Amino acid sequence: MKKFFIIYFIGLFSFTFSQKISLKEVSHAENLNAESIAKYLARKLEANYKEKDKAAYYDTLFRLNIINENYDLALSEIDSLRNIYIKINPALTMSTGSQFEIYINTVKRNPTEKDFDKVYEEEFRRKYNAASLKSQILFPQYFIYNEIQTKKEIDEIIKKSLKTDSIEVNDAITLCRRYNTYNVGKKTFVLGSRLVKELEKEEFIIYDSIKINTKNNNILTLSVVLSKKNKEQLQNTVLINTIYSDERNINDAKEFAVNGFAGVILNTRGKYLSPNSIEPFEHEAEDINEAISWIVKQSWSNGKVGMIGGSYLGFSQWAATKKFNPALKTIIPQAAVGIGTMDFPMKNNIFTSYALRWLNYVTNTKLTDYADFNNVEKWDSIYKNWYQSGKPFRELDSISGKSNVIFQKWLTHPNYDEYWKNMVPYKKDFSKINIPILTITGYYDSDQLGALYYFKEHQKYNQNANHYLIIGPYNHSGAQGNIQSNLKGYKIDSIANIDLNKICIEWFNYTLKDSKKPAFLKNKINYEVMGLNQWKSTNSINTFDKDNLKFYLENRNNNLLLSGLYSDSKDSSLLKIDYKDRSDADDLLKLKYDVVEDKIYNKNNLIFSTNTFEKPFEFSGNFSGKIKFSVNKKDVDLYAYLYELMPNGKYFLLSTYLGRASYNKNSEKRKLLTPNKKEVISINNNEFVSKRIEKGSKLVLVIGTVKSPFWQVNYGTGKDVSDETIADAKEPLEIKFYNDSYIEIPVLR
Structure with missing residues (x-):
């Protein structure tokens, strides 16, 4: 029931001008400082800013107009932002932006420096007393910020941009947002926090x-x-x-x-x-x-x-x-x-790299290290460095520059043992x-x-x-x-x-x-x-198991089909992956796995598809199946992503499976595979979903082996996966998926 998120967005922006803004007009000014740069950029951005997402649009625009001292316009934009969310969470919505609204109404009264705090308190009490009790509860969060960290972030953006006399548009937006918070916060947040504490004592x-x-x-x-x-x-x-x-x-x-x-x-x-x-x-x-x-x-x-x-x-x-x-x-x-x-820090016995990021998030300080956790660029770089180095997963924390005792402890428990x-x-x-x-x-x-x-x-x-x-x-x-x-x-x-x-x-x-x-x-x-x-x-959860559609993973003349008919063919679909090749790091780090996507990742995997459905039906439950395969290793990590390919050509993500073959039958005890012997794993412990599959759609199954900066790399030697290195990759992995493999789709008639 977390309420202390503040509605704000920095998304994908659309502009009518170049994706860079020149700083030549201000970079050589005598009194160059954060304020002058922020005001210059706010004017440039406000005049040309466009964004399809209305919430993101108003949320950024009102901040730009505070910097530009267009206070009435800024108030109007705060109201527009609130109106978007008013039906979802009235208490949160009506308090959102209160710290800026109070500041604006104070400045509009043109108080002298001596009277500023008095006028601010009057405006604060007016806003606070007009708010519902549930909205008042949220006020304290709006007056908390790290002045030193915010100033540091502003200075870093400026320093980077002045080197080239230009600034990326997204950096300009970030700078303006940070400066607005810094400017308003420095002037009013200490006073605002004190007033909140005084007023809440009444309730x-x-x-x-x-x-x-x-x-x-x-x-x-x-x-x-x-x-x-x-x-x-x-x-x-x-x-x-x-x-x-x-x-x-x-x-x-x-x-x-x-x-x-x-x-x-x-x-x-x-x-x-x-x-x-x-x-x-x-x-x-x-x-x-x-x-x-x-x-x-x-x-x-x-x-x-x-x-x-x-x-x-x-x-x-x-x-x-x-x-x-x-x-x-x-x-x-x-x-x-x-x-x-089953979930975290492993999914079906595969450790996630994210576990280290999360551990730093909660153990770096006695509070919570939001700055480190939200530094996606830093963590992607760590994951990439580890992935490309080919070093054992156990060294991920040392690669990050900081050893983590808990992370190392977790790695000593790769199965569901007494520790868990x-x-x-x-x-x-x-x-x-x-x-x-x-x-x-x-x-x-x-x-x-x-x-x-x-x-x-x-x-x-x-x-x-x-x-x-x-x-x-x-x-x-x-x-x-x-x-x-x-x-x-x-x-x-x-x-x-x-x-x-x-x-x-x-x-x-x-x-x-x-x-x-x-x-x-x-x-x-x-x-x-x-x-x-x-x-x-x-x-009953068993309701969703009563009726299923079965589809076989059939290779029919090199066409990969999800076929409703069983084939006696002994054919298979071959996937060959070189685990020494790490040239895919950047592509993998960019993957978002949105719910709806224009295209799906099609490297190092196989893609099977049904025929077009002539009637709509309800898919409710967990898809399951038996994947029958042989591999030239003692172990392998598999994934299977199930999509609906809709009539409009977009892919709708339904459910995913990720698991280590050697633990498939028992998460508590590892059983290695016999190389090149036909094996069977069950698809289980994947996401439940309920969706109406449209007429004219197809089901698409993407199946492959896990080789990613986001997960342990299982080289298939049979050793503890955390200790394996790229030297264990040796010959490329070759895996055959046999035609008698199948998935079952839960259908509610």
Whole structure:
């Protein structure tokens, strides 16, 4: 339920002028400084700026006009930006840009330097008091920024651009945005932050930076927010456990306080004010239960606790059920990380390079290192250097310039062993979980595999599980309530744009306050059919396995077909890949895998296609299959991407599979292949999706072996993959996919 994102966009811009702006007019000026350059660029950009995405357009334009001192125009553009999102999240939308609106209204009154703070406070209070309580909660986040870092980023762009007397348009936009924040922030953010703290004391009782000592002498830090309206009552508690320590997290607790709960933010051991080492995922099962025991002893607690949160925060709720505290009455895991081999840091036993980036994100500081994490250029360069060097995956952290103990520890656990099992419920542990649960994920959520792993295991081991699921066309952020209307090129159905945050509050009222169940939850599984603009529901995950279309991967006279008819042919489709060749690094790093794409990557893979469908049908569930192959190595990592090739010629991504062949039958124990022997792997643990396949469409399957800067490179020697090097590549990999391989598509008639 993250709310502290600020609506802003730096996307692909369209301009009526050159993609570079000359700086010759200002580069030799006597009083050249960041202000003069920013004002020069803002004038140039404002006069010619065009952008198809209206939100991105207004979000950049109002900042340019603040620099240009076109204040009335800037206010109008802030309103235009808010109007775009008003139906999605009114509280967030109406507070967005408040720090700039207050500044503009202050400057418009032409105060003297002596009176500036007084006038600013008047404008601040006017805006704050006019806002709803939910909007007021969001105010603190708008007055937090790193002045030194922002100035450094501005200076770096200027220094780079002055060398050539010109600046890239995207750099010019970034510079202007940074300068606007720097200029307004330097003048007003300290005052704004002070005023927020004064005003919020009128609504909330806030206990920040509480330290609790655990039984094992570890220290945890948490924050508590209570509404003054409810201070005389014993309260239900909503607990959020997070590793993303940040001052703004307190806003989430405030939101629950507004809705009649005690809001508690618990920081992972080692984070915030905890002096312990930061060891992600390892201690949640123990620490959360200690925190819950502390909560129920407080004078304001009624003894009942619920939990919510997404990603790591979703994982932590499942960790809390490992050693169950009876005071925990419900959880809402959103986009929950499936820790270990099923999701992160591995997908079907293949480690991702992203794991190191994420570890730095959460372990570099006691807070959260956004600057390092968001430095995509830096991390792509690290991935590329490792990939092109051919060094073992185990050296990725040293290549990055900073060793990471946790990363090295993870690499010693390439299968689903006791290390991972100790973090969350395992098999029969799920049978003991009898609290109501609401899982939320999305078709394009990077942690969908984790979210559905927990859901399916709970259903499997507890036949009476009171467990509900909401799944729709959402990415990782969308599954946490920040739904995007345009998702990587796909404009989601209007009916999919639901208020997940409202449903979560209704769920807590239902489970903790004995109110009605959220009306949206018709049955246990609630899913939106893309293209049909309709929510459907069922009570069993088995609903999606009842009817399937089977397609064989047939090579018919060198035409690669997804054929509905089985062929007795012994033919196969050959794929030959030289693992010593790293010339593809840049191409691979550029791949976006949007939901809708004009073309698909067609190097080092095979592409199979069905005939055109004469009737539309509903594809709902997970595609599955048996891939029968032989390879001249002892192991191989395979991927399979399934698309709908629509009548308009665009490709719609449906689902993906990625997995290590030697772990396909058992993620807990590796079994190597016999070179050149026919083998079989099952396609499983891939993304669930629901979409209406259009008349005139085809299904397209892209299948290949994993060789990418984003993943471990499995050279097939049978050694620990983290230790293999490019010297192990030797002869090119040759893999034959036999004609009796097949995939099955779940169809709802």
